[in-house]
Amino acid sequence: MFLKNYISEIYQAVSSLLKGMRRTGYYFTHHKEIITQQYPDNKEALVFPERFRGEVVMPHDEKNEHRCTGCTACELACPNGTIKVITKFDITPEGKKKKAIDTLVYHLELCTMCNLCIEACPSDAIKMAQTFEHSVFDRNSLTKILNNPGSKIMEGVE
Amino acid sequence: MVLIIEMVIMGVCVISLFAMLGLVLVLMERKVSAYMQIRLGPNRVGPKGMFQSLADTVKLLVKEGMTPGGADKFLFNLAPFIAMIVAMLLMAPIAFAKDFQMWDLNIGVLYVAAISSISVIAILMAGWASNNKYSLMGAMRSGAQIVSYELSGGLAILTIVVLTGSLQVSDIINAQANGWWIFKGHIPAIIAFVIFLIAVTAETNRAPFDLAEAESELTAGFHTEYSGMKFALFFLAEYVNVFIVCAIGATIFLGGWMPFHIGNWQGFNHLMDYIPSSIWFFGKTFFLIFIIMWFRWTFPRLRIDQLLNLEWKYLLPISMFNILLVTLIAIMGWHF
Numbered sequence: 001m002f003l004k005n006y007i008s009e010i011y012q013a014v015s016s017l018l019k020g021m022r023r024t025g026y027y028f029t030h031h032k033e034i035i036t037q038q039y040p041d042n043k044e045a046l047v048f049p050e051r052f053r054g055e056v057v058m059p060h061d062e063k064n065e066h067r068c069t070g071c072t073a074c075e076l077a078c079p080n081g082t083i084k085v086i087t088k089f090d091i092t093p094e095g096k097k098k099k100a101i102d103t104l105v106y107h108l109e110l111c112t113m114c115n116l117c118i119e120a121c122p123s124d125a126i127k128m129a130q131t132f133e134h135s136v137f138d139r140n141s142l143t144k145i146l147n148n149p150g151s152k153i154m155e156g157v158e
Numbered sequence: 159m160v161l162i163i164e165m166v167i168m169g170v171c172v173i174s175l176f177a178m179l180g181l182v183l184v185l186m187e188r189k190v191s192a193y194m195q196i197r198l199g200p201n202r203v204g205p206k207g208m209f210q211s212l213a214d215t216v217k218l219l220v221k222e223g224m225t226p227g228g229a230d231k232f233l234f235n236l237a238p239f240i241a242m243i244v245a246m247l248l249m250a251p252i253a254f255a256k257d258f259q260m261w262d263l264n265i266g267v268l269y270v271a272a273i274s275s276i277s278v279i280a281i282l283m284a285g286w287a288s289n290n291k292y293s294l295m296g297a298m299r300s301g302a303q304i305v306s307y308e309l310s311g312g313l314a315i316l317t318i319v320v321l322t323g324s325l326q327v328s329d330i331i332n333a334q335a336n337g338w339w340i341f342k343g344h345i346p347a348i349i350a351f352v353i354f355l356i357a358v359t360a361e362t363n364r365a366p367f368d369l370a371e372a373e374s375e376l377t378a379g380f381h382t383e384y385s386g387m388k389f390a391l392f393f394l395a396e397y398v399n400v401f402i403v404c405a406i407g408a409t410i411f412l413g414g415w416m417p418f419h420i421g422n423w424q425g426f427n428h429l430m431d432y433i434p435s436s437i438w439f440f441g442k443t444f445f446l447i448f449i450i451m452w453f454r455w456t457f458p459r460l461r462i463d464q465l466l467n468l469e470w471k472y473l474l475p476i477s478m479f480n481i482l483l484v485t486l487i488a489i490m491g492w493h494f
Binding site: 010027 | 193
């Protein structure tokens with residue numbers, strides 16, 4: 001019984017190893033399809049998956065309006081202090097004070113692209129962009145301000 | 159005087175062969191791995207990346223060979239040279255072509271088996287002298303591994319020694335004039351060939367037995383602290399060792415430089431004789447090297463206990479049984 005198990009074990013091991021070698025041997029002999037992207041050569045034709053995470057951006061519409069309410073949920077969700085929300089108070093026409101963002105500072109050099117800020121945002125103000133060529137000569141240019149100058153919050157976003 | 163000139167010429171030949179092997183095998187490994195993983199591999203330097211390994215060599219030559227502060231300086235700097243010297247010594251009994259052999263000593267196979275086990279000293283020396291826990295762990299694993307796999311590798315070689323009745327390399331090759339041992343030796347020779355391939359993969363510390371390096375666990379194992387040309391020597395020694403064990407395998411099982419002959423087919427045999435013997439030898443050797451590369455890029459790395467299980471519970475009993483079988487065949491004269 002022991003000997004039978006022993007031999008069948010060897011047989012199974014050899015056959016599974018051969019199966020693996022047949023797979024790689026097939027790839028070796030059928031060298032047509034290449035799964036890697038030939039990056040600098042195909043710069044124009046690069047296609048990314050929809051959920052690729054390049055950097056955090058804040059989309060603005062044509063009237064230079066964003067959807068950020070300044071709730072700081074993204075800042076709280078960020079595990080390594082990448083996002084800093086600086087808020088201010090706008091005065092509404094009714095004379096009430098309303099919270100809004102002054103600047104939303106984003107440190108690209110600290111970001112791990114974990115997507116937690118985007119998940120946390122209640123008003124879909126920020127999203128992940130597909131840009132990825134982030135190298136710069138000056139470290140300071142990695143600190144970005146996400147809201148455009150002079151932008152304001154969209155009507156109806158609370 | 160003539161002897162000294164001969165030695166110098168031999169030394170220069172061996173060193174240039176090493177350099178060529180390093181360049182060719184590194185490029186071959188990268189291309190084979192790329193093709194097996196549906197990639198392109200190196201394709202920037204020269205046509206189809208032909209000069210990539212040359213460029214790498216230049217890079218390694220100009221890099222600084224650092225010695226860490228806590229290291230045992232003498233042993234640390236000695237270890238890569240020992241690895242190279244072992245590889246050089248192993249070149250001696252290999253027959254590269256018909257009547258082209260440096261030293262046809264009458265215990266050639268035993269010599270190879272004995273010298274190849276010295277390579278573990280270089281690895282242990284490097285691991286110990288680095289004063290680094292990863293290096294030491296890699297070196298210790300390598301020691302356990304090589305000591306175990308020497309056994310089944312040696313027994314696999316011994317099956318052919320039993321069939322031939324001689325330890326001399328030229329005798330073993332001449333015995334294969336009417337057919338290679340892998341065809342003449344029935345099933346035991348095939349089993350011994352498979353065991354030999356597994357054992358030499360382990361002895362050269364290559365994946366799936368690369369526990370001595372184990373990038374994901376030990377950064378780089380015994381050569382973690384090496385840089386520049388000293389690292390390059392270890393790297394080169396690995397590839398030269400692969401070449402040597404494949405050359406031994408080709409000599410013992412596939413007939414060395416002996417052309418492929420089939421029984422009494424005179425015309426076919428004469429046609430095969432027209433192919434130069436060096437091409438036969440290098441063709442067989444590179445075929446075996448390709449198989450070992452195929453192993454590397456297919457199989458996942460074994461754990462240390464699995465590695466020792468494989469040797470002591472499977473390979474060793476099988477090769478012992480196999481050697482009994484082959485002795486029976488040799489005594490009864492059942493082989494062709």
